[in-house]
Structure formats: structure tokens, C-alpha cells
Amino acid sequence: DIQMTQSPSTLSASVGDRVTFTCRASQSISSWLAWYQQKPGKAPKLLIYKASRLQSGVPSRFSGSGSGTEFTLTISSLQPDDSATYFCQQYNTYLTFGQGTKVEI
Amino acid sequence: EVQLVESGGGLVQPGGSLRLSCVASGFTFSAYSMNWVRQAPGKGLEWVSTISSSSNTIYYADSVKGRFTISRDNDKNSLYLQMNSLGAEDTAVYYCARSSAGGNYEFIYWGQGTLVTVSS
Numbered sequence: 001d002i003q004m005t006q007s008p009s010t011l012s013a014s015v016g017d018r019v020t021f022t023c024r025a026s027q028s029i030s031s032w033l034a035w036y037q038q039k040p041g042k043a044p045k046l047l048i049y050k051a052s053r054l055q056s057g058v059p060s061r062f063s064g065s066g067s068g069t070e071f072t073l074t075i076s077s078l079q080p081d082d083s084a085t086y087f088c089q090q091y092n093t094y095l096t097f098g099q100g101t102k103v104e105i
Numbered sequence: 106e107v108q109l110v111e112s113g114g115g116l117v118q119p120g121g122s123l124r125l126s127c128v129a130s131g132f133t134f135s136a137y138s139m140n141w142v143r144q145a146p147g148k149g150l151e152w153v154s155t156i157s158s159s160s161n162t163i164y165y166a167d168s169v170k171g172r173f174t175i176s177r178d179n180d181k182n183s184l185y186l187q188m189n190s191l192g193a194e195d196t197a198v199y200y201c202a203r204s205s206a207g208g209n210y211e212f213i214y215w216g217q218g219t220l221v222t223v224s225s
Contacts, residue, residue: 043215
């Protein structure tokens with residue numbers, strides 16, 4: 001099974017900050033990685049797919065990069081609405097989610 | 106507008122069974138693979154199962170294999186999850202999610218979730 005490890009578990013930052021968090025796969029997943037944002041009581045929202053492709057309607061301050069085993073999600077200028085938990089998901093071999101990074105503003 | 110509406114959750118005793126449903130609208134249901142993903146209270150997301158558009162390919166997470174059965178009825182635009190031998194570890198919000206138009210497994214569309222609580 002492919003394991004996905006996100007870091008950090010929690011991130012505290014201020015409005016306007018550039019923030020980056022990481023997702024590592026236990027083996028290569030090429031670019032088959034998605035990032036989701038989830039707010040309490042809501043279903044996840046797709047932000048990025050295939051590692052770096054911005055989902056339609058998602059603000060351009062979100063960007064993704066990486067391939068193989070190491071991936072990053074960057075928010076270029078943190079906004080109050082970005083307070084949420086962010087999950088990565090590999091879909092190279094079945095599906096696995098990371099444990100999440102909680103962003104506190 | 107794509108909509109996925111889950112139902113069937115509730116309180117069930119350990120060892121019991123439950124059947125979840127997900128009714129889809131706003132797209133050609135029979136053209137897409139469908140999925141179940143769950144989230145235990147305060148925890149992360151866990152993929153549960155995937156079924157192809159014609160039901161000829163089915164996958165399960167190891168944690169539910171042999172206990173859960175995914176199925177679909179394309180005439181009724183419905184996805185199902187039959188859950189047997191439930192344990193406390195199955196307590197979670199269960200989401201149905203649609204695979205992407207390209208047949209990949211990034212999920213744009215999710216239901217609102219249905220809560221399953223396994224407790225005596």
C-alpha cells in the first residue's frame with residue numbers, strides 16, 4: 001500500500017503570508033496527486049489535481065508542484081477563508097489520503 | 106448541476122449491518138466510476154471502495170474487504186454500500202464521490218455525507 005505523509009500537522013500563519021506544506025508518498029506516484037480543502041462539517045473541495053493543475057474556480061493563490069514522491073501545496077497570500085484542513089490524495093495505485101494539515105490563521 | 110445525496114446512515118450495534126445509498130443527478134450517472142470515502146470523527150479521509158461505470162471492476166480498501174459490498178443501479182442513478190459485520194472502527198461520515206470526466210480519481214463532486222455510528 002502507498003502511504004501518504006503530510007507535514008506539518010498544524011500550521012499557524014497570518015493573513016498575507018505565503019505558506020507551503022508538503023505531502024510525501026512512500027513510493028513513486030508520478031503526478032497522480034490531488035489536494036483538497038476541507039472545512040468543518042463540509043465535504044472536501046478539490047483544489048489541485050495531477051499535482052499541479054488548478055481546478056476550475058479555485059483562486060490562483062493556490063498552486064501545487066512536485067512529482068514522484070514529494071509534493072507541495074502553496075498558498076501565495078493567505079486569506080481568512082483559507083482556514084481549513086488540507087489533504088493530499090494519491091491515485092496512482094488505488095487511493096490513499098494523507099492525514100491532513102490544519103491551517104490556523 | 107451535479108448533485109450527490111447520501112442516505113441510510115444511523116446508529117447500529119456492533120456486528121450489525123447497514124445499507125447506504127447515494128442518488129446522483131445532473132450528469133450521466135452510467136458514464137462515471139463512483140466511490141465511497143469515509144471520515145471517522147475528527148480524523149482524516151479514508152477511501153473505502155470504487156465501482157466502475159458498468160460494475161465490472163470493483164475495488165475495496167483492505168479494512169473493509171469481505172465485509173462491505175459496493176453496487177450501483179444505473180437505471181436508478183444510484184450507488185450503494187452494503188456494510189456487514191460493523192465494528193466501532195467503521196464509525197464515520199460516509200461520502201459518495203464521482204470520479205473525474207477523464208476517468209481519473211480526483212474527486213470534484215462529493216455528497217454531503219451520511220453518518221454511521223456503530224455502538225451498543
